[in-house]
Amino acid sequence: MRLALIAHDGKKDAMIALAGDYLPLLRRCTLLATGTTGARLAEAHGLTVERMLSGPWGGDLQIGARLAVGEVDGVIFLRDPMTPQPHEPDINALVRACDVHDVPCATNVATARLMLNLWSAA
Numbered sequence: 009m010r011l012a013l014i015a016h017d018g019k020k021d022a023m024i025a026l027a028g029d030y031l032p033l034l035r036r037c038t039l040l041a042t043g044t045t046g047a048r049l050a051e052a053h054g055l056t057v058e059r060m061l062s063g064p065w066g067g068d069l070q071i072g073a074r075l076a077v078g079e080v081d082g083v084i085f086l087r088d089p090m091t092p093q094p095h096e097p098d099i100n101a102l103v104r105a106c107d108v109h110d111v112p113c114a115t116n117v118a119t120a121r122l123m124l125n126l127w128s129a130a
């Protein structure tokens with residue numbers, strides 16, 4: 009399972025807490041993440057994460073490019089719906105790429121838990 013993990017600043021603590029609940033699964037996955045999210049996950053949980061650029065510098069686009077060539081099986085993208093982002097087009101491009109390629113994409117914690125519960129049981 010190749011999983012991309014991305015969280016906006018207002019959602020990074022939620023991402024860390026979520027990851028903490030699924031460490032056995034996440035340790036079996038190949039993880040990629042945008043820059044700061046990946047650094048936080050590695051620091052908090054000792055996870056091995058391939059880090060892309062930070063989101064505003066193109067990290068979402070890098071993940072989208074990997075996804076488009078079949079290298080990502082699922083995305084957890086905790087967007088902050090309360091804060092405008094300078095790279096909104098990149099964010100939309102990544103979510104669109106998930107829809108184009110039919111890759112599961114959770115954009116909130118509740119959906120992410122459903123996905124991770126399924127994969128933990130698989």
Ligand SMILES: O=C(CO)COP(=O)(O)O
Binds near residue numbers: 014064
């Ligand atoms: O901005 C982001 C996603 O759009 C996340 O980037 P960082 O993980 O580098 O903060």
